[in-house]
Amino acid sequence: MARRPATPDLPPEDLVEKIVDIDVAAEMEGSFLEYAYSVIYSRALPDARDGLKPVQRRILYQMAEMGLRPERPYVKSARVVGEVMGKLHPHGDAAIYDAMVRLAQAFSLRLPLVDGHGNFGSLDDGPAASRYTEARMAPAALAMTLGLDEDVVDFVPNYDNKLVQPAVLPSAIPNLLVNGASGIAVGMATNMAPHNLVEVVAAARHLVLHPDATLEDLMRFVPGPDLPTGGKIVGLDGVRDAYRTGRGQFRTRATARVENVTPRRKGIVITELPYSVGPEKVIEKIKEGVQSKKLSGIADAVDLTDRQHGLRLVVEVRTGFHPEAVLEQLYRYTPLEDSFSINNVALVDGQPRTLGLRELLQVWVGHRVDVVRRRTEHRLRKRRERLHLVEGLLVAIVDIDEVIQVIRTSDDAETARGRLRSVFDLSHEQAEYILELRLRRLTRFSRLDLEREQAELTAEIAALEALLADERLLRTLVSDEMAEVAATYGTPRRTILLEHAGGASVAGAAGAPASRRGGAPAAPLEIEDTPCWALLSATGLLARTGDETEPSRGDGTSRSRHDVVTSTVRTTARARLGALTSAGRVLAVEVLELPSLPPTDGPPTLSGGLPVGEVVTLADGERVVALVPLAEDAPPIALGTAQGVVKRVAAGDLPANKDAWEVVTLKDGDQVVGAAPARDEDELVLLASDASLLHFTADQVRPQGRAAGGMAGIRLAPGARVVGFAVVRPEDAEPVVVTVAGSSSALAGTQAGSAKVTPFAAYPAKGRATGGVRAHRFLKGEDTLILAAVTATPARGTGAGGQPVPLPEVDQRRDGSGVALGAPLHAVG
Template sequence: MSRSDSTTPDTSTASTERIEDVDVSVEMQGSFLEYAYSVIYSRALPDARDGLKPVQRRILYQMNEMGLRPDKGHVKSARVVGEVMGKLHPHGDTAIYDALVRMAQSFSLRVPLIDGHGNFGSLDDGPAAPRYTEARLAAPALAMTENLDEDVVDFVPNYDNQLTQPDVLPAAYPNLLVNGTSGIAVGMATNMAPHNLIEVVGAARHLLAHPNATLDDVMEFVPGPDLPTGGTIVGLAGIKDAYSTGRGSFKTRARVSVESISARKTGLVVTELPYLVGPEKVIEKIKDGVNSKKLSGISDVTDLTDRTKGLRLVIGIKTGFSPDAVLEQLYRYTPLEDSFNINAVALVNGAPQTLGLLELLHVYVNHRIEVVTRRSAYRLARRKERLHLVLGLLVAILDIDEVIQVIRASDDTEQARAKLIDVFDLSQIQAEYILELRLRRLTKFSRIELEAERDQLVAEIAKLEKLLSSKAAIRSLVSEELGAVAEKFGTPRRTVLTEAKPSIAGLSVAAAKRQAAVLEVQDIATRIFLSATGRIARVDLVAVDDSLPQRIQPPQRRSKHDAVLSTLDTTSRTEVGAVTNRGRLIRFSPVDLPVMPPTSIQLAAGVRISEYLVLSDKKEHVLGIISLDSDRAIALATRQGVVKRVTPGDWANKPDFEIVALKPKDEVVGAVQGGEDDDLVFITSDAQLLRFTASGVRPQGRAAGGMAGIKLAPGETVVFFTSLSTDDVATAIVATVAASSQTLPGTDPGSAKLSDFSEYPAKGRATGGVRAQRFLKGEDTLAVAWVGPAPARAVGPDGTPRALPESGSRRDASGVMLDAIIGAIGSEI
C-alpha cells in the first residue's frame, strides 16, 4: 500500500461525525436558565388565577376525571398517585403524595380540597404511606373544577402528547388568597398566608362593583389573614405592607388563658397555636428554656390534647410567679409567638410577579370574568345547535307522511338526504338528524315536547345573548356566583387581629420595673363594641406616648362588616359586665380584648365573645355590656313580658352571678343601663310597641323576679327591649322585619319598615302596646326588631350588610319587601 493510500481519510466515518466547540460558560448558563424556568413555571410557583401549582392542579383534575366526588367512596391514595403520575405528572410519587396530603390537612389549608380518610399527619408527625390512606375530592374542590366541560379554560398536552390537561382551573373562589401557598424556586420563593373565604369573596365582589377601588377599600373587607389554626395576629403594620407591596411580615401568638388548674395552683392553658406550629415543638422549646435557665416560674407542661376537646396544653406556674410575666417569657423564647413572612410571588401570564392584595384580586376577578364569558358563549352555541335540530324535527313531524314518502322513494341515504334538503329546505345537519329519527318520536306527545323545548331554547338564547352583550351583567353574574360559594363554604373568622401589647420580656431588671410601673398606673380610656353577630373588640381613646398621654378623636370610620349591638365607654383596667339571655352577669376586664385602630374599625377582626367568656352552653349568648362602677340601674326584660331594674352596687363578689330569677322556659331578651327618666321600650312578636318611663319600675335586688312589663296576647312573646335616654328619643327610629311563622327560618326575607319613634305614644306599664307594622298577606310575626338612634344598620346572619328601606313610614304602615335575609339590626359605629 502506498503512503498516499495509507493517509487517505475514511470518508464514510467522517461524514457521520459532528464535533462542535462549545463555550462551557455559555452552555452552563443556557442549561441553568432552562432548568430555572422549568422549576419556576412547572413546579414551585402557583398560578395567580387558581392559586394552584401544576401538581396540585393535576391531582384535582385527575381525581375529578376518576369520579372521586364527595358523594362517592374513598379510594386508596396510592391509586390516585399512580393515575396522576402515569398520565400527567411524571416527577415521582413522593411529590404527588406530599401535595395531596397538604390539600387534605385542615391545619394547613383554610378550605381543604381533599377529603382524606386515614392518617394524613399532624403538625408534629408525617402522614402514613399512600397504601394506608384513602382520598376523594372535598366539596370545595368541585367549585374549583366545575364547568371544565364547557370550554371555560384552555387545555394543553400532557408530557407525552397523549392526553390533555387544563392550563388553569375555573376556580369559583379566590383559592390563592383563601388557602395561601409556599414554595421555593430557583432564585425566588413564595409564601402566602390563608384568609377567610367570606372576607375575600366580599372584597372580590366589591371590586367587581367598583373596579377603581383602592387598597383601603378592599381592606375594609379583608382586614388580615385568617389562619386555619386560629391564634392571634399582633401588629397590623406588616399586614398593610404585605397587602400594598406583596412583601411584609407579622407575628402570630397562641391563644392562652390563665386558669386555676387546682385549688392552689394556677396555669397557662394554650388552646390555639401559631400557624404550622405543633404542640411537641412548643413542649420541647419550653423544656430547653427551663434547662438553660432562660425560662423561670414553670413547674410542668402537660399535653391534654384529644380529638374531642382539641388542642390543650397546660403550663403549670410555680407559686409566687406572675402568670403574665411567665407568658411574656414564653412569647420571647418559644414558638408561642412566631413570625410569618409574606412574599406574594405568583405566575401571571406565565411570568413570576410579586403582587399585592389589590393586584391578586384583579387577576382573579379578570380570570373569573373570562371563565363566565367563555361558559356563556359555549352554552349559547350549544343551545343554538340544539334549536337548529329541534326546528328541523318539527318540520319533519308536521309533514311526516311526505318525509316518509321521500325516504322510501330514495335509492340510498345520500339520495334521501339530498331530497330532504331540497324538498323541505333543511340543512345537511337537520336532514341527517331526521334520517336517524326513531319512529317512537313521531307521537303527538313528542311534538308537544319539541315545541316546549323550542320555546325554552329561544328564551335561553335570548337571555345568554343579553348577558354576553353586557359587561356589567357578566360582572354581576360573577358576583352572584361568588356570593353563593361564600354562603356555601364560608366559615367564621378564627384568627383574632390586634395590635401588639408592650412586652417586658428580655428587658433589664431596671427597665422591666419601669415598664411594669407604667403598666400598673396606666388606665386607658377605651370604648367597647359588641356586634350583632357576637364579636367584641375595643378602641382606645387615649394614645400613650413615651412621656405624656394624648387624647385622640373617637372613631369616625364606619365598619362594613357588622352592626353594633352594645357600646360602652370605660377604661382598659376597669371591670365591666356582660349580661346574657340566661339572666347572668359575667365580670371581665377589657384589657385583653383585641384593640382596633380608631381610624379603621373592623368588627370582623374582633374576638367572638363566646370564646372570650365562659358561657354555660351554645344557646347562651350575650345581650349587652354594662358598667359595674355606674350608679345607673340595669333594666332588663324577658321573653314573657317581665321587666326588672336591678339596684346598682348590689354585686356579688364572684366571676358571674344571676341578676334576675327567671320563670321556666323564660329568657332575657334585652339588658341596658339607664336613668329614671329614660323610656323603656318593648316590641312583641305581633308587632306591638310599648313605651313607658323607667321610673315606673322600682329597682329590685338580684334575687327578685321582676314585675309585669307588657301585656302579651296569647301565644305572643317579646322580641326586643331597650332603654332610650331623653336625648335619644328625638332622633330614635323603629326598625321592624315581618315574616311568616310557617316558613323555615332564614328562607323568607319578609318585609321591613322604618318609622320615627316619636310617632309612638307613651302608655303605662303592664298595658298593651300600639301597632308598629301592618302585616302583609302571609305574614304573622316579627322576625327582627330594633329601636335606637338613627341611622339603623342591618346585617345578614354572617355579618354582611343588608339594605333597609328609607325611614319615615307611618307607625302602622306595611313593610317593603326585602331581597335578602336580615339576621340582626343595630346601630352604626
C-alpha cells in the same frame, strides 16, 4: 479531532466523529435558565388565577375525571397518585402524594380541597404511606373544577401529547388568597398567608361592581389574614405593607388563658398555636428554656391534645410567679409567638409578579369574568345548535309521511340525506339528525314537547345574548355567583387581629427594666411580698386580698349568692400563717397558695376562694375555726373550748420547721370553738349554750406552752357548753353580739330559731372563771343557744349553702328575746 480505527466494512469518511466545540459558560447558562424556567413555571409558583401549582391542579383535575365527588366512596390515595403520575405529571409519586396530603390538611389550608381518610399527618408528624390512606374531593374542590366541560378554560397537551389537561381551573373560589401558597423557585420564592373566604369574596364583589375601588376600600372587607390554626395576629402595619406592595411581615401569637389547673396552682392553657407551629415543638422549646434558665416560674408543661377537645397545652406555673408574666416569657423564648413573612409572588400571564391585595383580587375577578363569559358563549352555542335541530324536527313532523317516503325510496343514507335537504330545505345537521332519529319520537306528544322546547330555547338564547351584550349584567352575575360560593363554603373568622400586643412584654428575669420591644416597664415576674389580708369564710373557703387594704364590711346587703368572712389575718404575700382547727392543731398555710381576690368596694366575696380541704389535711370531724398569724412579733393566740377552757400561747413558741403542731391539750369530748390573736388589753368573750355571756381582759390569762391544757374561762351550768368565742379589741367600732336560740331536741341545721343582735357594750365585764350574765331570754319551746358570735357592725348572716339570711335590727336589751328567722342560720360574720 479524535478518530476511531477504520474497519474494512465501512468507508473511512463515515467513521470520523464530529466534535463540536461549545463554550462551557454558555452551555451552563443555557442549561441553568432552562432548569430555572422549569422550576418557576412547572413546580414552585402558583398561578394567580386559581392559586394552584401544576401538580395541585393536575391532582384536582384527575380526581374530577375519576368521579371522586364528595358523595362518592373514598379510593386509595395510591390509586389517585398513580393516575396523576401516569397521565399528567411526569415526576415521582412522592412529590404527588406530598402535594395531595397538603391539600387535605385542615391545619395547612384554610379551606381544604381534598377530603382525606386516614392518617394525613399533623404539625409534628408526617402522613402514612399512600397505600394506607384514602381520599376523594372535598366540597370546595367542586367549585374549583365546576364548568370544565363547558369550554371555560383552555386545555393543553400533557407531557406525551396523548391527553389534554386544563391550563388553569375555573376556580370559583379565590384559592390563592383563601389558602395561601408557599414555594421556593430559582432566584425567587413565594409565601402567601391564608385569608377568610367570606371576607375575600366581599372585597372581590366590591371590586367587580366598582373596578376603580382603592386599596383602602378593599381593606375594609379584608382587614388581615385568617390562619387555619386561629391564634392572634399582633401588629397590622406589616399586613398593610403586604397588601400595598406584596411584601410584609406580621407576628402571630398563640391563644392562651390563665386557669386553675389544680386547686392550689395556676397554669397557662394554650388552645391555639401560631400557623405551622406544632405542640411538640413548643413543649421541646419550653423544656430547653427551663434547662437553660431562660424561662422561670414553670413547674411542668404537658400536651393534653386529643380528638375530642382539640389542642390543649398546659403550662403549670410555680407558686409565687405571675402567670401573665410567665406567659410573656413564653411569647419571647418559644414558638408561642412567631413571625410570618409575606411575599406574594405568583404567575400572571406566564410571568412571575409580586402582587398586592388589589392586584390579586383583580386577577381573580378578571379570571372569573372570563370564565363566566366563555361559559355563557358555550351555552349560547349549544342552545343555538339544539334549536336548529328542533326546528328541523318540527319541519319533518309536519309532513312525516313524505319524509318516510323520501327515506324509503333512497338507495343509501347519503342519497336520503341529500333528498331531505333539497325537498324540505334542511341543513346537513338537521337531515343527519332526522336520519338517526327513532320513529317513536315522531308522535303527537313529541311535537308538543318539541314546540315547548323550542320556546324555552328561544327564551334562553335571548337571555344569554343579553348577558353577553351587557358587561354590567355579566359582572352582576359574576358577583352573585361569588356570594353563593361564600354562603356555601364560608366559615367564621378564626384569627383575632390586634393592632398591638396590649401590654409590655416581660423580660427574662425578675426586675428587668423594660420589655424587649420598648414601651412600658416590664411587669415583675415573681409575686412581690406585699402586705395583704388572709380571709376565711363560713363555708370554709380561703383567699387573700390583692393589697393591704382592710376588707370592706359594706352595708350588710347582698345582691346575689354570697358568703361571710369569719376570720381575717393581716399578713404578706410570701408569709406563712396558721389554720387553727377544732382539734387544737395549727396547720401551716402558704399565703401564696391562696387565690387573690379582685378589689371591691363592698364586702369581700369569696366565691373564687379555695376550699380549706385543698390547702390542709384535716381528720374526720375536724374543721378550721380561725386563721392565726405565725410571726414571732404577733400577739399571743387566744382560744376557747366547748368545755369553757381558755388558753393563750405565744406565736413565737410554734416551731418554724414544721407544718403541723398542737397548741392545746384537750380533755376527752372537748374541742376548740374559736381563736384569735389577743393582746393583754383585748377582751376575751365566751358565750354558753344556756345564754350566759362572760368577757374579761386577756391579761387574766397568762401565755402557756403548747402542751399546756389552758385554764378555766367560764363556769358552766350542768349540761351547758360554750358555743361561741371571740376577741374584741378596744379599737373595734361598735361590735355586736348575735345570739340564735332554739330547741336542743331539734335536728341540727333544720330549725331557724329566733335571733337577737345586741351591742357588746351592753354586757358588763366579770372576772375569769365566773358564770357571766344572761345574753338571751328564751321563748316557749327554746332551751339553748344554737349559735352565738361577736362581730363587727353590721353583722351578716348566711345559710349553710352561702345564701344570705337577714338578721333583725339591733336590740339594746341584753337579756331580751329574739326575733324569728326566716331560714336556718349557719354562720355570722
